[in-house]
Amino acid sequence: MERVDLVTPVEKAIRILSRLDIDFYDVVASYSRSLSVNIMGKGVKEASAQIDVGIGVRVFKNKGMGVAYSQSLEDADVEAIVNQAVSFAKVSQPDPYFKSIPGPSKAPEVPDLCDEEIVNLTLEDAGRMPKGMIDAAESVRSGAMYWGGFGANYSRGCLMTSTGVSVESEKTSTSAYLQPVYREGDDVGSSYEFDLAISLSEIDFYKVGKKAAEKAIEQFGSRKEESGSLPLILSPESSSSLFSALLSALSGESAVKGRTFASGLLGKQISPEILEIGDNGTIPGAIASSTYDGEGVPRKPLNVISRGRVSTFLHNSYSAGIMNIESTGHAIRGGYRGQVGAGPSNIKVKPGDSSLEEMISETKRGILVINASFPPNMVSGEFSTTIDEGFLIENGEKRHPVKNLMAGGHIIIDLYRNIELISKEGRTIGKGFFFPWVKIKQVKLSGK
Amino acid sequence: MKDLLELTVQKALNEGASFCEARFFEERGNSVSIENGIARSLSSGILRGIGIRVIVNDRWGFASTNIPTRQNVEKTLQDAIGGAKSITAQTGEKAKIVEVKPSVDTIIHDVKIKLEDVSPEEKVKRMLEIEGAARNFSDKVKDTFVYYGDVITRVIVCNSFGTLIEEVAPRTRVFCRVIAKEGDNMQDGFEGVGSVAGYEIIENIEVEKFSLKAAKRAVSLLSAHPPPRGAFPIVVDPKVGGLFIHEAFGHNSEGDLVFSGQSIIANRLGQKIASDLVTIIDDPTRRGFGHFIYDHEGTKANPHVLVNNGVLVGFLHSLESVAKIGGKPEGSARAQSHHHPPIVRMSNTYLAPGDLTLEEILEDIDYGVYLAGSQYGYVESQKGQFTCKVEEAWLIEKGELTEHLRDVAISGLTLEALKNVKAVGKDFRMDMPGMCGKSGQSMYVDAGAPHFRIDGIVVGGRR
Numbered sequence: 001m002e003r004v005d006l007v008t009p010v011e012k013a014i015r016i017l018s019r020l021d022i023d024f025y026d027v028v029a030s031y032s033r034s035l036s037v038n039i040m041g042k043g044v045k046e047a048s049a050q051i052d053v054g055i056g057v058r059v060f061k062n063k064g065m066g067v068a069y070s071q072s073l074e075d076a077d078v079e080a081i082v083n084q085a086v087s088f089a090k091v092s093q094p095d096p097y098f099k100s101i102p103g104p105s106k107a108p109e110v111p112d113l114c115d116e117e118i119v120n121l122t123l124e125d126a127g128r129m130p131k132g133m134i135d136a137a138e139s140v141r142s143g144a145m146y147w148g149g150f151g152a153n154y155s156r157g158c159l160m161t162s163t164g165v166s167v168e169s170e171k172t173s174t175s176a177y178l179q180p181v182y183r184e185g186d187d188v189g190s191s192y193e194f195d196l197a198i199s200l201s202e203i204d205f206y207k208v209g210k211k212a213a214e215k216a217i218e219q220f221g222s223r224k225e226e227s228g229s230l231p232l233i234l235s236p237e238s239s240s241s242l243f244s245a246l247l248s249a250l251s252g253e254s255a256v257k258g259r260t261f262a263s264g265l266l267g268k269q270i271s272p273e274i275l276e277i278g279d280n281g282t283i284p285g286a287i288a289s290s291t292y293d294g295e296g297v298p299r300k301p302l303n304v305i306s307r308g309r310v311s312t313f314l315h316n317s318y319s320a321g322i323m324n325i326e327s328t329g330h331a332i333r334g335g336y337r338g339q340v341g342a343g344p345s346n347i348k349v350k351p352g353d354s355s356l357e358e359m360i361s362e363t364k365r366g367i368l369v370i371n372a373s374f375p376p377n378m379v380s381g382e383f384s385t386t387i388d389e390g391f392l393i394e395n396g397e398k399r400h401p402v403k404n405l406m407a408g409g410h411i412i413i414d415l416y417r418n419i420e421l422i423s424k425e426g427r428t429i430g431k432g433f434f435f436p437w438v439k440i441k442q443v444k445l446s447g448k
Numbered sequence: 449m450k451d452l453l454e455l456t457v458q459k460a461l462n463e464g465a466s467f468c469e470a471r472f473f474e475e476r477g478n479s480v481s482i483e484n485g486i487a488r489s490l491s492s493g494i495l496r497g498i499g500i501r502v503i504v505n506d507r508w509g510f511a512s513t514n515i516p517t518r519q520n521v522e523k524t525l526q527d528a529i530g531g532a533k534s535i536t537a538q539t540g541e542k543a544k545i546v547e548v549k550p551s552v553d554t555i556i557h558d559v560k561i562k563l564e565d566v567s568p569e570e571k572v573k574r575m576l577e578i579e580g581a582a583r584n585f586s587d588k589v590k591d592t593f594v595y596y597g598d599v600i601t602r603v604i605v606c607n608s609f610g611t612l613i614e615e616v617a618p619r620t621r622v623f624c625r626v627i628a629k630e631g632d633n634m635q636d637g638f639e640g641v642g643s644v645a646g647y648e649i650i651e652n653i654e655v656e657k658f659s660l661k662a663a664k665r666a667v668s669l670l671s672a673h674p675p676p677r678g679a680f681p682i683v684v685d686p687k688v689g690g691l692f693i694h695e696a697f698g699h700n701s702e703g704d705l706v707f708s709g710q711s712i713i714a715n716r717l718g719q720k721i722a723s724d725l726v727t728i729i730d731d732p733t734r735r736g737f738g739h740f741i742y743d744h745e746g747t748k749a750n751p752h753v754l755v756n757n758g759v760l761v762g763f764l765h766s767l768e769s770v771a772k773i774g775g776k777p778e779g780s781a782r783a784q785s786h787h788h789p790p791i792v793r794m795s796n797t798y799l800a801p802g803d804l805t806l807e808e809i810l811e812d813i814d815y816g817v818y819l820a821g822s823q824y825g826y827v828e829s830q831k832g833q834f835t836c837k838v839e840e841a842w843l844i845e846k847g848e849l850t851e852h853l854r855d856v857a858i859s860g861l862t863l864e865a866l867k868n869v870k871a872v873g874k875d876f877r878m879d880m881p882g883m884c885g886k887s888g889q890s891m892y893v894d895a896g897a898p899h900f901r902i903d904g905i906v907v908g909g910r911r
Contacts, residue, residue, distance in 0.1 A: 038887075041708035043540030047531035048510035050787045051524075056493075067491035071514035077494075088490035091568045095488050123527060127534025134539060145709020147830075181709050181830045188712075190830045227678045259591060259627055261634070337493055377823075379627055379636045384857030384908045386835040388828060403833060408908010409674050409855035446677040446859070446908045 004031045006158040007168070009055055009073040014160050016082045017059070022089065024060040024101050025162045026295075029053075029073065030336050032155040035126040039148040039178065043134050047127045056336035059085040060101070064092035069337045097253070099321035103163040107298030112285035115199035118152045118172040126152060129205065130176070136209030137180050141217055144180035148192070148212075151175045152200065159333075165296035173287060173430075176203050178212040184220060191215035191371070191389055196287050196430040215370065219389060222401035224448040231366040231420070232407070232443050233359045233393070236427035236435035241373040243277060243349055243435065245412060246270075247304060249378055251314040251330060252342030256322045261381025261413060265310045271416040274352050277305035279314065280432070281329065281345030287430025288345040294333030295340060302328055304344075316342040346432030352422025359421055359439045361396040367405070367445070368393050376412040384408035387445075406446045415440055450614070452518060453498070453606035456525055460502050461608055463529060467503040467545050469607040470525075471744060472516065473786035477599040478563070480571050482579045484592055487572040497786035500525050503543045504532035512787045541708070544771035550610030551748060555741045557617045559646025563598045566647045571596055574650055575622070581655035582626045582663035588670060589663055590629040596622045596650070603744060611746035617644050619737065619892060621881060624659040628666035635854065637666030638821075638839065642881030643894075644739040665821070665840060672854035675841055675909035681816035681870070682858065682905045683809055686877035688838050689897025691822035693728055693799050694884070696834040696862045698895075699827050701730075701754045701762075702792040702886075703769025703780070712832030712862055713760055721760045722866035725802055725900075728755040730764055732779060732795035736894035737881030742779065744790040749779030755866075766792045784889040791887055799897040802872030806899045809871045811847040817907050818842045818849055819856060822880060832862035857908040865902055873899035 006029040013027040031053050038046045055078060056069035066088025068081035130150045137144060152174045159167045179192035193212035195203050234242065249255060249262035258264070281299035283289050292298055295317055303311055313319065316331035319342055330342045360368065371389035376382060386406045392399040418441040426436035453470040460468030474496040481489045497514030498521055509532030513524040532543075579594040598621070604614045621642030628635050639662040643649055684692060705711040713721060722728075732740050732749035742748055745767050754762050763769065766781035769792055781790035810818070821839025828834075841853040878896025 037535065039540070040704065041541040044535045044538040045541040045543075045708075046508035046510055046789065047535045048512075048789065049527040049531060050512045051514070052787060053514055064487070065489040067489055067493075069493040071495055071497060081492075084492050088492065088568060091487070091572060092490050093487045093572075095483075095486060122534075123531045124534040127531070127538060131538055147708060147710050179710075179830075183709075188831050190828070257591070258629075259634075264632065339489065339491070375824075377636070379634050380855070382855040384835065384837050384855070386833060386859040388833070403831070404859055404861055404906055406835070406857065406859040406906055406908040408677070408857040408859070408906075409910045411855075411910070444677060444910050446679075446906050448679055448906070 004053055006031060006156060009078050010158050010160050012075060013055065013057055013078050013082050016079060017162065020086060022059050022061045022086060026058050026101060026159065027055065028157060028159045028333060028336050029055040030155060030157040032153060034151060034153045035121060035123055036149055036151040037126055037130050039130055039134065039146045041145055043146060044130055047123055049123050054336035055081065057081050057085040059089040060098065061089040063094035063098045064089050066092060067339060097322050098318065101161055101163055102165065102295050102297050102317045102327060104165045105298050107291050110282050110284060110289050110291045113198055113289060114170045115172040117200045118174060119154050121152050126150065132205035133176055133178050133209035136206040137178060137213035140210055140213035141182060144182050144213065146178060146180055148178035159296050161296065167292050167296045169290060171290065172198055174200050174203055176205055176208050178209055180213050180216045182216055187220050189216045189220040191219055198285050198287055198431065219401050222403040224404050225392060225402050227445060227447045229442040229444050231363055232440045233363065233366060233368045234438045234440065235370050236437060238369045238372050239438040240433065240435040242415060243347060244344065245374055245376050246416065247279060247314065247344040247347055250304060250310065251344065252316055253319045254378065255313045256319040260378045261376065266313060267310060269309050270413060271308040271419050273307040274422050275305055275308045275419055276350035278303050278348045279344045279346065280348065283346050283432045286346045286432025288432050293329045294331035297327045297329040297331060299329045299345065314342055314344055316340055348434040349436055351424045351426060351436050354421035354423050355425060356423055356437045359423065359437060360393055360398060363393045364395060366393045367402065368398055374412060381412045383410055383412050404447065407443050408446050410443065449604060450606065450612060452521060453604060456500060456521055457606055457608050460525055465502040465504050465529065467608050469501045469605065469745065471499045471786060472604040473497060473499065474602040475599050475785065477597065480575050480596040482575045482594040485576065485579065485583060487576065490568055495785055498524065499783065499786040499789065500528045501789050502528045502532055503545065504529050505536040506542045507532040507535050508543045510789045514786065545767045546771040546777060548609055548747065548767065548777055551742065551746055552612045553742065555615040557644055559618055559648065561647040561651065563600060563618055563620065563646055578624060578653060578655055578659045582624060582659040585660060585663035586667050588628045588630055588667045589626055591627040593625045594622065594659065605744060605746040607746060613742045613746040615740065615742050617740060618646055620645050620647060620649050622650060624662045626663045626666040628670055630670045633670055635666050635669035637662035640881060642737045643735060668852065669840060669854045672840065672852040674911045675817055675853040675856045675907055676911050677907065677909045679904045679906050681813050681901060681903045682907065683816065683818045683844065683899060683901045685820040685899055686897050687822040687880050688819045688836065689799055689900055690878065690880040690895030691825045691836050693897055694794060694797050694895040695825035695827045695836060696860065696865055697728055698794045698797045699829045700832065700862060701764050703763045703765040703773060704792045705829050706763050707769055707772040710830045712829060716760050719760055720758050721863060722755055722758040723869045724758045725872045726755050726758050726866055726869050727800040729753050729800060730794050730797045734796045736796035736878055738795035738893040743781045744783045745781045747777045747779040752778050752780065764792050764794065766790060782891055784891060788889045791889060793886065793891045794884065794893050796878060796894040798878055798895060799900065801874045801876040801898040804871055804873050806873055806875060809873055809899055809901050810844055813844045814846060816844040818844050819858065834862060835859045855909065859906045859908065865905060868903040869900060870903050871901040875899055
């Protein structure tokens with residue numbers, strides 16, 4: 001594989017910027033190579049390779065910011081974006097909250113973030129990968145129509161700043177996704193399964209395909225249910241969106257400037273003491289790990305929810321500056337194009353002492369939620385979600401799948417407050433995330 | 449650039465490809481972000497590159513590069529050919545494409561005020577005016593944001609049928625978001641405009657109908673109530689109607705979802721799937737955020753009638769989906785950038801108007817919910833189950849709008865909902881410019897409708 005030089009164009013930009021009358025600047029360049037195999041209909045449809053290269057510049061003058069980027073690393077284009085960012089910085093206005101950008105810090109390298117097998121993967125190799133996934137689904141039941149794919153990505157980045165940060169990074173990631181659709185007359189059995197990892201050897205294609213088909217078949221015979229107030233038992237995949245939403249609402253300037261539903265929760269009890277959530281971007285080999293965050297600040301583990309209480313926000317340098325504290329290393333930079341935000345890395349919810357079996361057996365009537373996401377309005381905290389896949393539980397037993405059933409217009413904080421049980425078992429995703437089964441007390445549901 | 453694309457296509461054919469498409473893509477964008485009276489940042493960027501798609505051994509291969517030199521493009525072609533060959537032996541979909549008459553054309557969209565003729569300083573000044581109207585509306589307004597973005601997209605499509613199309617389209621967009629606060633209660637209001645247009649759409653903005661409207665909504669939502677729960681007759685405004693048509697029906701009509709078994713209406717062509725009042729059209733030729741003349745396969749766009757008086761009469765097509773399921777190519781394949789292959793997308797999708805006034809639609813409803821303003825939606829097309837989140841609502845009691853409601857969403861089953869459309873208004877509007885996500889690609893779309901009534905829709909609420 002060709003090795004595109006990222007350091008030289010970044011240094012060129014830095015050289016030009018250092019001669020100008022500006023306050024702060026950072027320059028980032030990145031290279032990525034993505035191989036993907038798309039699955040549609042009866043199986044594999046298309047194999048593709050994308051190479052993306054780009055460079056972005058942020059310039060601060062009198063607390064005003066100018067940003068420019070280009071997908072060309074040629075000298076003339078680098079010079080052009082530098083000039084553009086500088087002229088924009090002079091037009092933009094002073095942001096009273098802006099203090100500075102971070103200086104250099106040394107951190108021990110987080111190991112195992114780059115899989116040589118992916119670095120050296122050819123498209124020909126990639127084309128063969130999804131076969132095991134489709135074969136596994138077909139072995140459960142043949143004749144599905146599919147939607148899904150396999151992807152493998154290798155990326156490198158280089159960040160240099162006026163404050164002396166100079167960081168290079170390298171990372172791989174891979175994913176597999178399969179959604180089989182079975183039809184019996186007008187009845188539909190459909191579900192999906194996925195996996196994510198840093199290394200190819202960690203993806204179990206057979207397991208993904210088999211589980212996707214088994215889950216899909218279970219969805220035949222779904223029925224509408226009456227509106228009512230019922231407990232929900234959330235799968236790890238569903239609880240992941242519930243908890244990810246909370247950590248996002250505790251992140252960055254929106255949290256600090258009082259613009260999210262979680263802004264006022266710092267130091268407050270939001271759930272029973274059984275809820276413990278940590279964020280750790282330093283786990284070796286984990287999907288959301290990196291040695292440094294998007295501003296070159298070392299990652300570090302953080303207890304975000306301790307015994308049901310919010311113990312910290314997740315900061316980049318801008319939001320930390322507003323609170324006059326140090327960044328927690330949670331800056332997220334959207335590649336060379338984007339500006340810098342903040343957000344969680346690997347989220348781990350501490351396992352509880354219940355089990356899925358206990359949760360179901362102790363439920364007289366409730367809903368087992370296999371797939372639903374909880375995208376709240378980040379300002380008001382209101383969310384509305386259709387139970388995309390779920391089952392009615394009656395007298396301690398899982399019954400038929402449900403359809404057209406919605407948990408709508410709720411305030412997400414109420415769900416955290418009403419957590420009743422957390423399971424011992426759960427799902428680890430990409431070696432870094434862990435989400436358990438979670439039982440929530442009565443939730444008002446809208447149905448027929 | 450055209451020479452390089454033609455050379456690449458010829459080379460692909462020489463190397464055994466039965467079809468090749470080489471597409472140049474360039475997008476030059478600028479943005480201004482205003483927050484609470486401060487122009488916090490200005491940004492610009494250029495995306496540029498080439499995507500190459502081939503059929504080799506009856507399989508698709510695709511590769512892209514953003515270094516469009518001759519040497520790199522040659523390498524990218526080899527990657528695309530290698531991609532197709534890599535899956536030749538795998539179980540799956542045979543690549544097909546319908547052969548069409550070649551088109552050769554250049555389109556440059558006219559604008560009244562060119563984007564490049566407006567200085568960053570002027571843009572900042574105008575955005576601050578727009579933002580100021582919202583900020584000064586009430587002391588309950590906590591935060592105000594205005595985001596301005598413009599892009600000029602240049603696409604050149606060259607394929608082995610002899611097609612060579614160049615289209616240059618400017619798009620301008622601005623949105624305003626307002627957060628209002630009272631005690632612990634925070635609500636937000638949103639307004640957006642966008643179209644294939646120049647800076648004239650910004651000059652034409654009247655703050656009373658834009659940023660001030662967003663501020664008024666955010667403040668009024670502070671005292672709104674949660675909706676009742678259950679299945680009710682609903683009446684939707686043109687924005688919620690557009691969202692419903694896009695999510696509940698539009699995705700199901702996309703030819704690639706149809707041939708891959710992911711659509712609930714796959715086997716229903718020619719059948720009655722909706723009430724007689726329902727006629728649904730996707731029209732790329734209409735000025736809107738989803739407007740274009742040629743799609744990214746070089747097919748000239750036409751309006752597509754999808755449902756005519758309740759009967760499913762067509763799907764949206766790429767050249768591939770026509771080859772697989774029949775129909776007429778009318779230009780519905782678009783790609784986010786050179787890094788993405790063209791896939792079937794909606795453009796400006798709408799429900800055609802009927803002949804009733806809003807008052808006439810409401811008067812028959814004893815108890816229901818009136819929904820206004822769209823936030824977001826999604827559909828599980830394979831099951832035909834959709835969700836739409838709206839900005840605000842009102843209770844309908846004995847034909848009158850009464851209690852103001854917030855935190856409202858609807859959920860339904862596509863085939864039931866379309867049959868339960870009971871009344872359609874004549875007050876058509878299409879002003880829902882936005883980005884639609886599908887298969888990892890984001891695309892400019894618009895949607896609209898008149899006011900209309902649907903019965904038996906599940907309304908979510910905590911009451």
